[in-house]
Amino acid sequence: MRLTIKTKLAGAFGVVIALSLAAGGLSYVKLSEMTETQNALVAWSKRINASGNISDAFNGSIRSEKNAVLAASQKDTDTAAARAVDRRNTALAQKDELFRIASEEGKKYIAQITDKANRFAAVQDETLAYAKLNSSNRATEAWQTETIPLIQTITATTNPLMAEASKPDTSPELLRAALGFQEARLEWLRMTRMAALAFNMPTVAEVEKLHKDVEEQARGVRAKLAKSAAELAQLGLATGPTLAAFDKGITSALRTVAIAAEAGTIKATNSTMVAGAAAVAELSTALDNYSGFAARSADAAAVAAAEAAAFAKTLLISILAGSLLIAVAAATWIAINISRGLSSAVSLANAVAIGDLSQAITVKSNDEIGDLVTSLNAMTANLNATAAVADAIANGDLTVEAKPLSEKDTLGIALENMVEKLRDVVSQVNTAAENMSSGSQELSASAEQLSQGSTEQASSTEEASSSMEEMAANVKQNAENAATTEKMAGQSAKDA
Structure with missing residues (x-):
C-alpha cells in the first residue's frame, strides 16, 4: 500500500484534528451537563429555601396561635388569630408553589405535607375558635x-x-x-x-x-x-x-x-397543647422529611457533578495528551523518514557530482522520498550507461549505439552525434590512408622507373623534381590529416 507524505501528514493531522474535535465536543457536552447540574443545584437550593420558608411561615402561624390563646383582650385575640390564619395561608401558598417546581419524588413528600397541613389547619381553626371566645x-x-x-x-x-x-x-x-x-x-x-x-x-x-x-x-x-x-x-x-x-x-x-x-381559653389551651401539638409534630416531621430529601438530592447532585467534572477533566487531559503524543510521534516519524530519504539522496547526488557512479540507494519507503530515490537511482544508472558508451568509444569501439533516453536527453543526443562524427572522421581517415597508400605505390613505381632508366630520366629532371615536391606535399597533407584525427579522437574522449 502506497503511503505518500501527503497521506501521512493528512492522516496525522486528521487524527489530531479528530481528537481536538473530540476534546471540544467533550468539553461542550460536559459544560452543558455542568450547566444542567448547576441549574439542578440552583433548583434544589430554591426548593430547600422554599421548604425553610414554609417552616418559618408555619412556625409564625403557631406563635400567633399561642398569642391568640394567651391574649388578655378580645382585640389582641382577634388580631393574633387573624395573623395566625394569614401566616398559615402564606405557608400553604408557598407549599403549593413548591409542589409546582418539585420533582416527581419530591411531590410525594409534599403530598404528605399537604395532608399534615390540612390536619394542622383544622385543629388550628378549632383552637382559634375557642380562643376567640376569650372566656x-x-x-x-x-x-x-x-x-x-x-x-x-x-x-x-x-x-x-x-x-x-x-x-x-x-x-x-x-x-x-x-x-x-x-x-x-x-x-x-x-x-x-x-x-x-x-x-x-x-x-x-x-x-x-x-x-x-x-x-x-x-x-x-x-x-x-x-x-x-x-x-x-x-x-x-x-x-x-x-x-x-x-x-x-x-x-x-x-x-x-x-x-x-x-x-x-381552657379548650383552646387543650387543643393547642394536645391535638395541636400532635398536628404540629406531624407537620414538622413531614417538612423535615422533605427538607432531608431535598438536602440529600442536592448533595447527590453535587457529588454527581463533582464526579462528572473529574471524569471530564481526566478524559479531556487524556485526549489532549493523546493528541500531543500522536502529533509528536507522527511528526517525528515523518521527519525521520524524510530526513533519512533526503540524506541518502544528497549522498548519492554528491557522489554523482564527484563522478562516482558506483553508488546506489535501497528504496525503503513507498512515498515521494521513495520516488526521489528511485529517480536518482535511475539517473545514476543512465549516467553509468552513458559512461560505458563513452568508455567504449574511448577504446576505439565505434560500433556501440548511443541512444538518447528522450528528445530532451542533451548528453545522449551529444554522444550520439559524437559517435556519428567519429565514424565520419574514421571513414575519412581510412579514405585518406588508402589515398596515401596508392600515392606511395605510385611513388615506388616512379622510383623504380627512375632507377631503371635514370638515363632516360636525366632529361626530365625538372619533371622528377616536380614530382618530388608533389609527393612531399601529399605526405605533409597525410600528416596533417592524422593529427586532425588524433585531436578529434581526444576531444571525443573528453566529451564522453
Whole structure:
C-alpha cells in the first residue's frame, strides 16, 4: 500500500484534528451537563429555601396561635388569630408553589405535607375558635366591671337592714328572721367565692361542675333570701331594695360563671397543647422529611457533578495528551523518514557530482522520498550507461549505439552525434590512408622507373623534381590529416 507524505501528514493531522474535535465536543457536552447540574443545584437550593420558608411561615402561624390563646383582650385575640390564619395561608401558598417546581419524588413528600397541613389547619381553626371566645378574660372583665359593683351594692343595702333588725329592743321573732336573712347572705357570699373560682379552673370538667354547683347554690340563696325577706317584711322591715340588689347580683354572678363555663381559653389551651401539638409534630416531621430529601438530592447532585467534572477533566487531559503524543510521534516519524530519504539522496547526488557512479540507494519507503530515490537511482544508472558508451568509444569501439533516453536527453543526443562524427572522421581517415597508400605505390613505381632508366630520366629532371615536391606535399597533407584525427579522437574522449 502506497503511503505518500501527503497521506501521512493528512492522516496525522486528521487524527489530531479528530481528537481536538473530540476534546471540544467533550468539553461542550460536559459544560452543558455542568450547566444542567448547576441549574439542578440552583433548583434544589430554591426548593430547600422554599421548604425553610414554609417552616418559618408555619412556625409564625403557631406563635400567633399561642398569642391568640394567651391574649388578655378580645382585640389582641382577634388580631393574633387573624395573623395566625394569614401566616398559615402564606405557608400553604408557598407549599403549593413548591409542589409546582418539585420533582416527581419530591411531590410525594409534599403530598404528605399537604395532608399534615390540612390536619394542622383544622385543629388550628378549632383552637382559634375557642380562643376567640376569650372566656376567661370576658368572665374576669364581667366579674370586675359588673358583678363586684353589684356585690358592693348588696353589701350597702344589706348592712342597714341587718342593723335595723339587730337593735337591742328587737323582738325575738325579728331576731330569728334577721338570723335567717344573715344565713342567706352567708350562702350568697359562699356562692360568690365559688363563682370567683371559675376563672382559674384548669379543666373543662371542673369548670362545668363548678358552673352547676354555682347554679344550685344560687337557687338555694334565692330560696333562703325569699323566705327570710318575707319574714322581715311581715315584721315591718323594707326588704324590697335589698332583694332587688341580691337578684341582680345573683344574675350577674351566674352570667359571669356561664361565660367562664364556655371554657374557651381552657379548650383552646387543650387543643393547642394536645391535638395541636400532635398536628404540629406531624407537620414538622413531614417538612423535615422533605427538607432531608431535598438536602440529600442536592448533595447527590453535587457529588454527581463533582464526579462528572473529574471524569471530564481526566478524559479531556487524556485526549489532549493523546493528541500531543500522536502529533509528536507522527511528526517525528515523518521527519525521520524524510530526513533519512533526503540524506541518502544528497549522498548519492554528491557522489554523482564527484563522478562516482558506483553508488546506489535501497528504496525503503513507498512515498515521494521513495520516488526521489528511485529517480536518482535511475539517473545514476543512465549516467553509468552513458559512461560505458563513452568508455567504449574511448577504446576505439565505434560500433556501440548511443541512444538518447528522450528528445530532451542533451548528453545522449551529444554522444550520439559524437559517435556519428567519429565514424565520419574514421571513414575519412581510412579514405585518406588508402589515398596515401596508392600515392606511395605510385611513388615506388616512379622510383623504380627512375632507377631503371635514370638515363632516360636525366632529361626530365625538372619533371622528377616536380614530382618530388608533389609527393612531399601529399605526405605533409597525410600528416596533417592524422593529427586532425588524433585531436578529434581526444576531444571525443573528453566529451564522453
